[in-house]
Amino acid sequence: MGFFSKYKTYLFIAGGAxxxxxxxxxxxxETPSDSLLTTERVEGGPADKALVDTLLQLRSVTLSGTIFSDPAFILLQDFGTQIIPEPIGRPNPFAPLGVSATSSTVGNKLFTPRR
Structure with a gap:
């Protein structure tokens, strides 16, 4: 017990080391590293093949403009609302009222250090 109390600090340092x-x-x-350059072959299933076939069919679709000369298309009416032009607001809507927006960098600083 005398040895431990005499060399307690040194024993703790040695144990920590x-x-x-x-x-x-x-x-x-050394840990076994998985190479990032390996390639995996992914086999497409029947769902993938069906999707590719559908996309190829969509690519071959052609549209003609004959629908625009159809009488049913000509009789269509637009029920949308007219957009009324509004005046442009303030340059900086977040600035306090009565303060004009400045484009200088001095006016935009929140904090100016004192010299």
């Missing part, structure tokens, strides 16, 4: 070395050695051990 051994633990630190063990942790460092454990984390720096």
């Amino acid at each position: 051994l633990i630190a070395i063990g942790v460092w050695w454990g984390f720096s051990a």
Whole structure:
């Protein structure tokens, strides 16, 4: 017991150093690395083939403008609302009222250091 009380500080330092070395050695051990350059062959299933076939069919579709000369299309009416032009508001809507917007960098600073 006298040995432990006499060299207590040195034993704690040595034990801490051994633990630190063990942790460092454990984390720096060689680990099997998976190469990022490996290629995996992905086989498409029947759903993928069906999707590709549908996309190829859509690509071959052609549209003509004959629908625009159809009498049913000509009789269509637009029930949309007219957009009324409004005046443009303030340049900076978040500025306090009565303050005009400035384009200088001095006016936009929140904090100016004192000299």
